[in-house]
Amino acid sequence: MSIPSSPAFAALHSLSNLPRSPLGMTPTPLSLLARVTALCGGPQIWIKRDDCTGLATGGNKTRKLEFLLGQARAMGCDTLISQGALQSNHARQVAAAGAVAGMKVHLVLSDAVPDRSANYAKVGNIQLCRLLGAQVQCIVGDANADEVCAALAQQLRRDGSRPYVIPMGGSNGMGALGYAAAFAELAQQMQQLNAPLDAVVLASGSGGTQAGLMLGGWLQGWQGRIHGVSVGPTKEVLSARVNYALVDACELLGLPADAAASVELITEMGFKGPHYGVPDAATFKALELAAREEGILLDPVYSAKGFAGLLQACATGGALHGLSNVVFLHTGGVAAMSAYPEAGEVL
CATH class of the missing domain: 3.40.50.1100 (Rossmann fold)
Known part of the structure; x- marks a missing residue:
């Protein structure tokens, strides 16, 4: 060096x-x-x-979430919103981070991988997201997840929550x-x-x-x-x-x-x-x-x-x-x- x-x-x-x-x-x-x-x-x-x-x-998303969650808490947020594919590793770790912080978590997951069985949407990461307490919304693969997350954040604000939106992959x-x-x-x-x-x-x-x-x-x-x-x-x-x-x-x-x-x-x-x-x-x-x-x-x-x-x-x-x-x-x-x-x- x-x-x-x-x-x-x-x-x-x-x-x-x-x-x-x-x-x-x-x-x-x-x-x-x-x-x-x-x-x-x-x-x-x-x-x-x-x-x-x-x-x-x-x-790897854990290291990113340390900074993202740090900012969210500093801003006084009480809810995390993020997105990914149905088997998103990032979504699983967002759900876990929310559990650690005592925050609500909403996940928008896209059915973006072709030719998978019906079981694909029930096991693995998506199962763990639900186990960790996240609210999961599944959307079709060509839907605009950014727009869905933005609309969800707007609705949560109207309902009195203070959401923090994390982009795909925390990236x-x-x-x-x-x-x-x-x-x-x-x-x-x-x-x-x-x-x-x-x-x-x-x-x-x-x-x-x-x-x-x-x-x-x-x-x-x-x-x-x-x-x-x-x-x-x-x-x-x-x-x-x-x-x-x-x-x-x-x-x-x-x-x-x-x-x-x-x-x-x-x-x-x-x-x-x-x-x-x-x-x-x-x-x-x-x-x-x-x-x-x-x-x-x-x-x-x-x-x-x-x-x-x-x-x-x-x-x-x-x-x-x-x-x-x-x-x-x-x-x-x-x-x-x-x-x-x-x-x-x-x-």
Whole structure:
């Protein structure tokens, strides 16, 4: 790591002073994937276990929600509203965060994944959302969830509630700050292991986690790569989502919008499968390899697609093959596995 600039020091101070509601069990573990490293024959591959954040089975959204919930409570809100797909990991963690804070939670969930059975809307994350006490409203996949959430917030205000609307994936600037802070945790862990960090690979969908890591790297004076593997969005859509969250996060810290522009935006499109929420052969192969070589459970919507991208990037001829140390960020999602019974049948 190089020495952060003066603007970065000021931004780090601003970050530490923002309202934040502790939700996760951090720091999360970081360990070497020795068998996968040997199979790829390239850099040492490490895994950052943000599936172990602890909030209702954990996941990456917990870190975002610490800042989002902190702002909501500082504003005097008593209700959380958010959106996602029927098997949204984000929605599950919003429901859990609301339970921890004693706040009501309303979730607008889109039936956006094609060709699933009727059981898909009953098990996994959506079952846990209801168990956690959230009010769940399901909408058709082509409905505008932003408009539904806005109308719901307006109605709740008329009824005397004080709602706080969280965007898809918690991926605005405030949510992204969760991973600006998380990068410092990761960097310190790698430093303690005397393993210089060259790149971070993650599944990327709503873009906020990738944006936060990019900003966190810049704040630490880091010169490595944040390698996002799309789980469904096109390159144009994913890049726009990451850039939106990054610019918004910079403004929250008093930085110019282009402060982190020196951190390259890398998006891999080769493992998103036929559709968001639909795994393909590469997804299932990554699921099997992680489970059978390292005893690690991934999910077929996010982390397995990201891991498939990691395997290709670290193998001979891959974009990260010549590096020394690469970290895979496990973003969680195993709670949705019961909605994908084919994951156990096709291996």
